[in-house]
Amino acid sequence: MSKTRPRAYVPSGFFMSHVVNPLTTWLGGPTLTVVGRRSGRPISTPVPPFAYQTTRYLVSGGGETDWVRNLRTAGQGELRKGRMREAFRAVEVRGDEHDQIVAAYRARMGWRARNFFAALPDPADHPVFRIEPLGPTNTGLKAQEEFRSS
Secondary structure (H helix, E strand, O other), rough: OOOOOOOOOOOHHHHHHHHHHHHHHHOOOOEEEOOOHHHEEEEEEEOOOEOOOOOEOOOOOEOOOHEEEEEEHOOOOEEEEEEEEEEEEEEEEHHHHHHHHHHHHHHHHHHHHHHHHOOOOHHOOOEEEEEEEEEOOOOHHHHHHHHHHH
């Protein structure tokens, strides 16, 4: 009988969940919207895209979070920053590409990711999704370029 490893997850603290995340969403910061795997309703969570070389990714510093499980199930979502919205297909990244992205993310985030990586030191515990745009859902070319460069 083989035992499966429990899903590694670092829950957000009270201040992050009840102050920072709602404020970020309200102010129009980078937000991921994905359909909930159980509720079937759109759920928005502040998750900034991570740019590496010429590609953007979503990296979960906190491990197997709800947004990760929802995005895996839905396979697509929408990124929002201010008034700009962009539909995308999510491709989960594995192997060497995954490890490179996690290392670059950890280096760029520095002290902001220290607690996540102290709790989850194995890079495999940090899911990574490549963002493949399906096209903007509003505004013009200039706004698209601003959104992509964020």
